[in-house]
Each structure stands twice: as structure tokens, then as C-alpha cells.
Amino acid sequence: MAKLVIHPGRKKGKIEKEIYGHFSEHLGRCIYEGLYVGENSEIPNTNGMRTDVVEALKEMKIPVLRWPGGCFADEYHWMDGIGPKETRKKMINTHWGGVVEDNSFGTHEFMELCRQLGCEVYINGNLGSGTVREMSEWVEYLTFEGVSPMAELRKANGHEEAWDVEFFGVGNENWGCGGNMNPEHYANEYRRYQTYVRDYKHGKRIKKIACGANVDDYEWTEGVMKTCFKHSLPFQHGFMDGLSLHYYTHPEGWEIKGSATDFDEKVWYKTLKKTLYMETLIKRHGAIMDKYDPDKNIGMIIDEWGTWFTCEPGTNPGFLYQQNTMRDALVAGINLNLFNKNCDRVKMANIAQLVNVLQSVILTEGEKMIKTPTYHVFNMYKYHQGSTLLDSSIETKEVGLEKEWMVPNLSESVSVDEEGTIHITVANLSVEEAFTIDTTIIDKKVESVTGEILVNEMRAKNTFEEPEAVHTVEFNKIELTDQGIKFEIPACSVIHIAIQ
Ligand code: AHR
16 A cells, blocks of 8 residues: 655645657658648648647647757758748758658648647757847747838748747757757857847747756756856846756667667566656756755756657668656656646656657557547646646655565546546556555545546557557546545556546
């Protein structure tokens, strides 16, 4: 029996909806085929965006979308992606398969996609190979309402109104694909570039995100914080609003990675153990950020996370297409619980990537579309978006097969929404054992309770032949007790319980 204790009286801060954010890069079949099929496609679309995909993402309440990369961002020249499509420049996508990028999906198309999704915009600018002027003009093109060269150009290209841009990334992975810089060099470049990311719209401030570390590169975090941190004053903002962090889970390491679908129990636990390392990264990078920014005004922006396996046999290795199983569902459930629990510092997170690339929520094949197990976790957890984290703790025990790769059996987080409904999400990391969870909710009488669950065997997945093999079902075996509720969580599952 595991004890879960929830303190509704101890509110620990807002879970920003952006923690449930996503990332879409010009990589493989994410943009083309996955999101955008063009107006003339036989696949149902609105202004070129796939209707089925847009509907599914709206249901999941996608809050924010990052674009155009990734490594692609530091080679992307936005002016190549505006104006009549026939005249747009074609370029080589050097990072991802060396394929031709025809720029038919550019700024206007991305903003149209976000409009249809009803989500916020996170644009990643090009610091690695672009100029300060280019970045500055992109912001002007997007957001300036008055008379200026870029505003006129936007209007000439058919968009009278300026758009809103909520987040702007100044470079991506500049320690690697974004220019191979050292932290001090990047940090000084960042200071210069960000100066020209202007706030043109009255009352609408663009939040600026600096490129943060890869995994455990604490030196990078130190170097960038030291050079770029500046306190906000009443009439003057600091240099940055967020610092990113990238961490992927690959069970067998960067070189081998491992299959997305063909794995045993040992690899299951290894994958989950490596996922849990995210907590160490949040704490240790967070401690460096605390030194400069003890009030936590700068958000940790985990804008690339998720599983990265060996691509599916027979697919282009440069396209990073992988299947998605219950193991991915657990990886998502664990990470999202961790982000919730650290919402004092983690202000946004963007799983990589939205469709057909790495740990996707959606896979497509021609006109067919499937929701992955990861999709169902995001859909169950959506109630945490914008809610308030509650103090909670659970008793755990170690499960696993090998000493080095033992993991706690349970992961949880709890929030309360504006209507006063308490949302509990729990993941059971054990492949074979169910656990009874005796939940105490301090000073609260439970009036009603509902639940939903995603449960299946560890390798279960959805396929185009069997698209509903893994899906959520109602979870109603919940007993009301004197102190709260009691339920048994099955092995290899993720649940959401709502309490009033
Ligand atoms: O998501 C795939 C790639 O991973 C991104 O382009 C890059 O930023 C990271 O290395």
C-alpha cells in the first residue's frame, strides 16, 4: 500500500500552460505531410493545414508551438519563406537528410497554423548564420502595426494586421549546430541580438529566450547567466525571460539509441531511469540560475525533451521517424509530473516533436492519422494547464531488474484548477506490479470523483491498421474513504483522477 498525501491548503505556484508545449521543425515529415499538405491536397485541409491533425491538437489543448527549429533555425532565412510560393527560394536542409526545402511553409503559414490551433507562438530566430538585421526585421515584419518597410512588405504579402508573438528564441543549440560557440561568446552575441528583438506592440511584450545547456553542461549555464542576467527594473526589462535546456532520453546512448518498439524489461527500466535524470538536471541548472536570479524571474525553458530512438527500419535516418509505445507514455507522464512539481522554475517545455518526428503525439501516413500513447498522456494531463500546484507526496519503493537501473515505482503530481477541482496524475513505472494508493486529502471532504486511465502492455502501440489499440478508458474503481480516496493503479499505466 502506498500513501499519497495532498495538502489543498499548501499552494505551491502556477503551472504555466506552456509546460504542455510542443515543437515543430522543418525535419522529415513533421511540417510537410504531418501538419501542412497544401491547399490543393486531397487530404482534407484548411488553407493547407491538415484538418484531422488540427482537430486532434485542439482537443489536446496545445498551448504553444515552437518553430522553425531546432538546428534548422540557425540556417533558416525567413525572407526565403514569404511572398508568392513559386518564387520562394529552394534550399538544402543540410541537417535533416539533405533534402530540398522549397519554403512553401513559411512565416504566414506558421502563423496561420497557430491561429487555427488557437495556440501561442514561439519563434526561434537565427543567430548562428543570420544577421542582427535579419532577426530584427523578422520581428518588425511579424509585429509592427504602423508604417515601416517590413510592415509594408507584410501587407503586400497579404497580411494587413500585425501578429502577436509571445516567445522569441535567440538561437538554438549554439554550443553545437547553432555555431559551435563557447558560452561567453554566445552570451555576448545574445546580448547584442536580443537588443533588436523590439516590442513594437503596445502592451505586448515578447519574451526572449536564450540558448541554454545541453544536458549536464553546467558551465554553459553559468557562463550565460553570468554574462546575460540583468535585473528587470520598472521601466526596463532584463536581457532575457528564459534560458533553455535540452535533454533527450535515449536508452542505449547517443550512438546506438535503441529500437522504439523492440525492447525488453531491462531496457524499459533503463529508459525510465534515464528519464528521471531530468529531475537532477532541473535541480542543478536551477541552482546555478538561483545564484543570479533568486526570485526566479527567468524561466527554465525545456524546449526539447522526449525519447530519441533509432529510426524505424526502412525510413530515412535523417527524418527521425519513430513509433511510440506505452514506454513513451510513461516517459511523458514522468516528465510532465516533474515539470509540474518544479513549476517555480520551469515555465515552458516543448516535447520533440509534434508530428512524425521523435516522440510525437501524432503520426501520419498519407490520409491516415493516429494518436500515439504520448498524445493520450497529454490529453489526460491537460487539466494541469494554468492550474495551481498543490503540495503532495507519495511513498515509493524501488522496482526494476538491475541494481543500476532501479526506479521508484510511482510518479505523481497534483494541482487545483480555477473551479476548485483537484487533478491527480500518477504513473506506475512497474511493468508487472499493481499498487494500492491510499490517498489522504487534508481538510477536504470528497464530494465526487472521476478518473481515466491509459493502460496496456509495455510494447503496446497504435498502428495505421489498429489505430485504437492504446487509448484511454474510464477509471472508476475508486473508493471514497474517511480521509480521501483509495484505488489500485495497474502495472504500466498512467491515470488522471479529478476530485470535487
Ligand atoms: O529535435 C531534433 C534536433 O535535436 C534539433 O534540431 C536540435 O535542436 C536537437 O539537437
